[in-house]
Amino acid sequence: MSVAAAIKARDAAALPGKRDEDWRWTDLRGLIRAVPEPSAAFDGELGPGPFDALAGEVVTIVNGRDAVHITVEPAQSRTVALRIVSRGSGAHAARISIDVEVGGRLILLESYEGDEGGYLSQTGLVFSLGEGASMERIVLAADGAEGVSVSQAEVTLAAGAAFAQTTLTTGARRQRLETTVAHPGGHAELRLDGVYLLSGKRHADLTTVVTHAGVDGVTAQLTKGVVRDQARGVFQGRIVVAEGADRTDARMGHHALILSDRAEVDARPELLIHADDVSCAHGNTVGALDEDALFYARQRGIPEAEARALLTEAFVGEVADRIAHEAARDVVRAWAAERLRG
Amino acid sequence: MAAVKQTVEHVASLEKYKHGFVTEIEQDFAPKGLSEDTVRFISAKKDEPAWMLQWRLEAYERWLAMEEPTWAKVSFPRIDYQDSYYYAAPKTKEGPKSLDEVDPDILETYKKLGIPLREQEVLAGVVGSPKYAVDAVFDSVSVVTTFKKELAQAGVIFCSMSEAIREHPELVKQYLGSVVPVSDNYFACLNAAVFSDGSFVYVPPGVRCPMELSTYFRINAENSGQFERTLIIADKGAYVSYLEGCTAPMRDENQLHAAVVELVALDDAEIKYSTVQNWYPGDPETGKGGIYNFVTKRADCRGDRSKVSWTQVETGSAITWKYPSCVLRGEGSSGEFYSIAITNGRQQADTGTKMIHLGANTRSRIISKGISAGKSSNTYRGLVSAHPKAKGARNFTQCDSLLIGKHCAAHTVPYIEARNGQAVFEHEATTTRLSEDQLFYARQRGLSQEEAVQLLVNGFVKDVLQELPMEFAVEAQKLVAISLEGSVG
Numbered sequence: 001m002s003v004a005a006a007i008k009a010r011d012a013a014a015l016p017g018k019r020d021e022d023w024r025w026t027d028l029r030g031l032i033r034a035v036p037e038p039s040a041a042f043d044g045e046l047g048p049g050p051f052d053a054l055a056g057e058v059v060t061i062v063n064g065r066d067a068v069h070i071t072v073e074p075a076q077s078r079t080v081a082l083r084i085v086s087r088g089s090g091a092h093a094a095r096i097s098i099d100v101e102v103g104g105r106l107i108l109l110e111s112y113e114g115d116e117g118g119y120l121s122q123t124g125l126v127f128s129l130g131e132g133a134s135m136e137r138i139v140l141a142a143d144g145a146e147g148v149s150v151s152q153a154e155v156t157l158a159a160g161a162a163f164a165q166t167t168l169t170t171g172a173r174r175q176r177l178e179t180t181v182a183h184p185g186g187h188a189e190l191r192l193d194g195v196y197l198l199s200g201k202r203h204a205d206l207t208t209v210v211t212h213a214g215v216d217g218v219t220a221q222l223t224k225g226v227v228r229d230q231a232r233g234v235f236q237g238r239i240v241v242a243e244g245a246d247r248t249d250a251r252m253g254h255h256a257l258i259l260s261d262r263a264e265v266d267a268r269p270e271l272l273i274h275a276d277d278v279s280c281a282h283g284n285t286v287g288a289l290d291e292d293a294l295f296y297a298r299q300r301g302i303p304e305a306e307a308r309a310l311l312t313e314a315f316v317g318e319v320a321d322r323i324a325h326e327a328a329r330d331v332v333r334a335w336a337a338e339r340l341r342g
Numbered sequence: 343m344a345a346v347k348q349t350v351e352h353v354a355s356l357e358k359y360k361h362g363f364v365t366e367i368e369q370d371f372a373p374k375g376l377s378e379d380t381v382r383f384i385s386a387k388k389d390e391p392a393w394m395l396q397w398r399l400e401a402y403e404r405w406l407a408m409e410e411p412t413w414a415k416v417s418f419p420r421i422d423y424q425d426s427y428y429y430a431a432p433k434t435k436e437g438p439k440s441l442d443e444v445d446p447d448i449l450e451t452y453k454k455l456g457i458p459l460r461e462q463e464v465l466a467g468v469v470g471s472p473k474y475a476v477d478a479v480f481d482s483v484s485v486v487t488t489f490k491k492e493l494a495q496a497g498v499i500f501c502s503m504s505e506a507i508r509e510h511p512e513l514v515k516q517y518l519g520s521v522v523p524v525s526d527n528y529f530a531c532l533n534a535a536v537f538s539d540g541s542f543v544y545v546p547p548g549v550r551c552p553m554e555l556s557t558y559f560r561i562n563a564e565n566s567g568q569f570e571r572t573l574i575i576a577d578k579g580a581y582v583s584y585l586e587g588c589t590a591p592m593r594d595e596n597q598l599h600a601a602v603v604e605l606v607a608l609d610d611a612e613i614k615y616s617t618v619q620n621w622y623p624g625d626p627e628t629g630k631g632g633i634y635n636f637v638t639k640r641a642d643c644r645g646d647r648s649k650v651s652w653t654q655v656e657t658g659s660a661i662t663w664k665y666p667s668c669v670l671r672g673e674g675s676s677g678e679f680y681s682i683a684i685t686n687g688r689q690q691a692d693t694g695t696k697m698i699h700l701g702a703n704t705r706s707r708i709i710s711k712g713i714s715a716g717k718s719s720n721t722y723r724g725l726v727s728a729h730p731k732a733k734g735a736r737n738f739t740q741c742d743s744l745l746i747g748k749h750c751a752a753h754t755v756p757y758i759e760a761r762n763g764q765a766v767f768e769h770e771a772t773t774t775r776l777s778e779d780q781l782f783y784a785r786q787r788g789l790s791q792e793e794a795v796q797l798l799v800n801g802f803v804k805d806v807l808q809e810l811p812m813e814f815a816v817e818a819q820k821l822v823a824i825s826l827e828g829s830v831g
Contacts, residue, residue, distance in 0.1 A: 021413065243749065258763040262730065267758040273773045276745035280773040284758060287766035 003028070003122045003150045004093045010035040025234040025266045026176050026205040032148065036120055039063035039090030046085060050140050050335065051109035054327050055081035064092030064121065072104035074130070079107040084123050086113070086147055091120040100161075102130040107325050108137045112151065114144035114172065125153040129161035137165040138328050140335055143172035145200060152178045159186030159214075166323050167194040168332060170339055171202030171231065178207040185214025185245055193319050194223040197339045198231035198263075205234035212245040219249070224319050225256040226312055226340065227263040237282070238270040245275050252282040257289060257315060312340050375424040378402060381535050384428065388504050388539075391511065397519070401534035404525045411528055414692040415721045415753060416661050418634065421598060428536040428569070489553060498551050498582075499544040503571050506542035513544055517575055521604035521642040521669070529600040530638040537571035537602070545580035545611075554811055556585040570601035576611035578645065583614040585814060599659075601637045609645030609672065614653070616810055617666075618818055620825075621658035626716065629688030632660020639666035640696075643675035643704075651678040652695065653809045655818045657825040660689060665723065667696035670704035670732075677706040680806040682818075684825045685718030685750070694724035694756075699735035699765065708739040711803045714750035715826055721753040728765035735765040743773040744802055746795070746826065796823045 006014040016022075017029025042062045052058055059068055060083040072078050084094060100106045114121075121143075129135055143149045149172045155163055167177050183190055194206040210219050225233040235254045256265040269282040289311055297307035316336055323329040381402045385395040410421075493500050499510060506514050524534045545551050576582050586603075599621070605613050624632020635658075641650035652666040668677030679695035697706035706726065714720040720743065728735040743752035754771045776798050784794035800807075800819055807815050807822075 256760075258760060258765070261733075261763045263763060265758075265760045267756075269754075269756065269769070269771070271743075271754040271771060271773050272751070273743070273745065273753065274751045276748055276750065276775040278745075278773060278775070282754070282769075282771050284756070284769040285767065286758060286760040287768075288763050 003152070004124055007035055007091045007093050007120065007122055010091075022207070022236065025232075025236075026174060026203070028148065028150075028174060031174055032120065036089055036091045036118070039086075039088055039092040039119065041065060042085075042087045044087070046083075049081055049083045049113065050111050050331060051081040051328070054331065055079045055109055057081070058083065060085065061094045061096070063087055063090065064094040067095045068097070070096075070098045072098070072100040072106045072133075074101045075103040077105040079109070081109045082111070084110070084112050084121075084151075086119045086121045086143070086149065087115050087117060089117040089119055093122040093124065095124045097126040098128070100127070100129045100133040100135050103132045104130065105133070106135045107328070108135060109328060110137060110139045112139070112141040112143055112149060114142065114147040114149065116144050116146060118146040118173070119144070119148070121147065121149045123151045125151070127153060127155045127163070129155070129157050129163060131158040132160045133158070134162040135164070136323070136325055137163070138323060138325065138332065139165070139167040139169075139177070140332070141167065141169035141175065141177060141204075143170075143175055145173060145202060147172045147175075149175045150178070151176070153180070155179065155181040157182065157184055157188045157190070159184055159188060162189040164191040164324065165193065166319065166332065167206060168336060169194075169196050169204045169206070171196060171198045171204035171233075173201075174203050176205040176207060180209045181211070183210055183212045183214075183217045183219065185212055185217035185248065187216050188218075190217070190219045191322065192219070192221045193322055194235075195316050195319050195336065196225040196227070196233045197316070197336065198225070198227045198233055199229045201230050203232045203234070205236070207234075207236040209238045209240070210250070211240040211242065212248045212250065213242045215244070215246045215248070217245060217248045217250075219251070221252040222319055222322065223254045224316050225254075225265060226259060226316065227256065227265055228259040230260070230262045232264040232266070235265075235267045235269070237268070238272065239280060239282075240272045241275050241278050241280065243274040246277040248275065248278045248280065250278070250280045254282075254284045255315075256286045257312065258286065259288070259312075309341050313337055316340065374426070376428055376536065380428050384536055384538070388507075390504075390507055393511075393515065394507055397524070398535050401524045401531055402536075405528070405531040405535055408525070408528050408531055414663050414723075415719065416663060416690040416692050418661055421634075423532075426598065492552055496549050496552050497546045498549060499542065500555055501542055503537070503540040503542050503573065506573075510542070510544070513575065514542070514573070517573055517604070517606055519604075521606060521640050522602050522638050527638060529636045530602050533569045533571060533600045533602045533638070537569045540571040540601070541574070541584075542572070543574040543582060543584065545576045545582045547578040547580060549577075549580050551580070551582040554583045554585055568599055570599075572601070572603040573606075574604070574613060574615070575606045576608065576613050576648075578608045579610045580608075581612045583811065584616070585811065586615070586617045587619050597631075598634045599636065603637070603639040603666075605641035605650055607641065607643050607645060607648035607650055607675070610647050611645055612649040612651075613641065614651045615641070615666070616814060617652075617654040617656075618814060618821070619654070619656050619658050619662070620821060622660075623658050623687055623689050624660035626687030629660050632689070633658065634661045635659040635664065636661075637664040639664060641666075641668045641677065643668060643670050643672050643677060645675070646672040646701075647674045648672050649676045649678075651680070651809070653680040653806065654682070655806070655810070655821065656681070656683040656691060656693060657821055659691075662689075662691040662693055664693050665695055667698065668706065669698045669700065670706065670735075671700045673701045674703045675701060676704065679706075679708045679710070680809040681710045682713070682803045682806045682822065683710070683720055683722075684713045684715075684822060685720045686716045686825055687718060688716070689718040691719070692721040692723055694722045696725040697727070697737055698725070699728040699732035699737070701732060703734040704732055705735070706737045708737070708741070709805050710741045711806055712741070712743040712752055713746065713799065713802070713826070714743070714752045715746040717749045719751040719753070721755060722771075723755045725757040725759070726767055726769070727757075727759035728761055728767070730762045733762060733764040735762075737765075737767045737769075739767075739769040741769075741771040742802070743771075744799070745773065745775045792827075795826065799823070799826060
């Protein structure tokens with residue numbers, strides 16, 4: 001049963017847990033004894049969202065109310081800010097579907113905004129891109145430290161479509177940001193990037209599944225993480241190349257810094273290949289900050305704390321640099337810097 | 343689970359024959375099926391002490407409560423555990439009378455590997471051929487005695503597991519099941535209940551074993567294949583290199599092989615374990631009749647600065663499902679895993695390793711080369727984990743897969759769990775096919791298509807081959823080429 005269905009049925013036993021292979025590091029069943037009451041409607045003041053200034057329109061969903069559907073007409077170009085807000089300690093699920101039609105262009109600036117409540121939130125997103133359509137999705141996930149949040153996006157691309165995504169998160173009590181892409185090949189392009197910056201006892205799980213079904217598909221993936229205190233970062237990336245999906249080019253990288261003795265990083269970069277004319281690779285590194293680089297910086301007169309911040313920012317900065325939308329890139333950089341230094 | 347329920351019922355129905363089989367020691371093989379009586383029969387047949395029987399019975403009890411795992415990327419029809427023999431594999435079917443009756447394909451392979459005629463007879467199980475491979479190889483019993491004498495002088499114990507249970511019970515009691523606990527997994531548990539035989543090696547403190555030990559040399563090697571149990575202990579500062587298997591395809595009538603191999607390395611000890619596995623892969627078109635190789639292999643680097651190195655060349659079996667692992671417990675201990683897994687035809691392999699870093703400054707290195715051809719499927723599955731206490735742990739992993747043909751599959755499924763800030767883990771994986779440019783270059787220099795592929799493949803697996811003991815490496819290289827025959831069109 002899906003997370004959304006478990007919330008609806010208020011059946012905690014139906015939540016995925018560590019016995020489900022794809023959820024082994026994000027155990028919801030073991031964490032949640034009972035699904036909370038459905039969240040009440042919220043009519044207080046929300047305050048501004050992180051992308052308000054950049055978007056032509058702002059769509060706000062509070063506590064899972066209202067299903068949202070957005071259509072970008074052929075050849076139309078839109079910039080939409082999507083705010084998914086959780087308030088209080090209830091359970092809620094939201095559903096968002098977006099169609100970008102032939103040749104359309106969408107910049108989706110998505111934010112998850114939680115409070116201090118112990119909420120359980122699920123967001124289901126369905127994105128469908130027509131031929132030659134393009135979409136850049138930038139996600140800033142700022143859930144509360146007590147919240148449990150699951151976001152599940154399903155992306156379908158037509159031939160020649162381009163989808164690019166950058167997800168940044170500071171985690172939650174337990175959080176999963178999942179993206180599943182059906183890649184048709186045919187010169188469609190896909191970029192899936194992510195950053196997790198975790199401290200305290202926070203947890204974040206970035207999971208992606210990309211299935212290449214046709215020839216000439218390209219996928220590029222880069223995820224970076226910084227964990228400190230007793231935080232736990234999870235990365236699961238799966239690339240599937242179906243039989244006949246020749247000339248697929250898929251690259252995946254995951255690199256994490258562990259900055260304390262009690263933090264944890266778990267990773268599973270998977271390649272499942274059923275075609276022979278492909279070029280697929282993944283790289284994964286986990287470790288501490290480079291002592292040599294740190295020494296070099298200190299030797300040049302930079303105080304240790306400053307040097308550490310610089311190196312960490314540079315480490316994460318590589319992901320932010322890949323964002324195409326300039327103004328959003330600046331927001332993301334500032335957002336990350338604030339959290340790394342904070 | 344149906345099979346377990348059936349077994350339970352079967353046992354219940356046998357209740358009234360409780361003492362029936364135990365006394366009939368004259369019988370040559372255990373009755374078909376698996377029950378408590380089968381376990382008692384095996385133990386009695388091998389003249390085992392009471393504690394060993396008890397150990398087996400407890401294992402059997404636990405096995406009944408376990409479920410067969412299904413998570414591997416392999417598919418096969420359900421195994422009916424009541425439809426096989428668990429002791430002294432059926433002798434009802436006689437082997438071929440002479441080499442003329444042996445499958446010409448197998449003979450052809452022997453020829454390519456350069457195996458002497460008399461040895462071929464042994465491998466093919468020809469009736470009346472010598473019992474011990476060593477006789478065939480060196481044509482003299484004196485070799486056996488020489489090497490026995492030399493080992494005895496060094497104080498190395500190298501014997502069959504049954505002999506060890508009788509002669510060295512204190513060592514067996516201390517170490518058996520201490521690396522792979524009885525209820526570790528379904529197949530290991532089954533093995534604990536019904537294991538037939540295997541090797542036992544003990545190298546005393548400070549001794550460097552004077553020769554490479556091999557199952558090839560082991561007396562009583564016959565009929566120990568199906569549920570083999572091997573235990574190797576390297577005491578403080580000792581060194582031993584052990585070779586398992588054989589490059590030549592062996593004749594074998596047991597479809598399910600569930601062996602358990604346990605290695606224990608104490609302070610400063612080193613164990614090098616090399617495997618070449620080339621069991622019958624089944625019909626290339628349908629995959630029928632091939633061996634299922636479900637093995638549990640694990641090393642415990644118990645001592646500080648101990649080291650275990652696994653090297654494997656897997657080319658046979660219809661299904662290979664194994665993960666030779668290292669538990670790096672001792673401070674500064676290190677583990678290595680070098681693997682070549684080749685699948686062709688309808689073969690399926692799900693193999694890899696686990697490096698579990700528990701102690702400080704532990705190191706591990708994984709080099710895995712997978713080649714899939716035909717309609718086969720080849721999966722690397724591995725785990726590298728660092729415990730919070732494993733400060734300064736380091737791992738380097740490289741998994742490369744090569745695809746030959748349109749209908750094969752290659753999967754890479756690594757798990758990485760880092761639980762402290764001073765561990766450094768690096769992992770790289772690539773999946774590609776043979777480079778057209780390199781093939782063209784080799785062809786242009788006058789090599790045939792097949793030779794060119796062999797050359798490139800040997801280059802691809804070179805990093806692992808050079809870890810094998812010399813004589814093994816030469817044969818393994820030929821074997822790699824033979825395994826891929828017919829896959830290049």
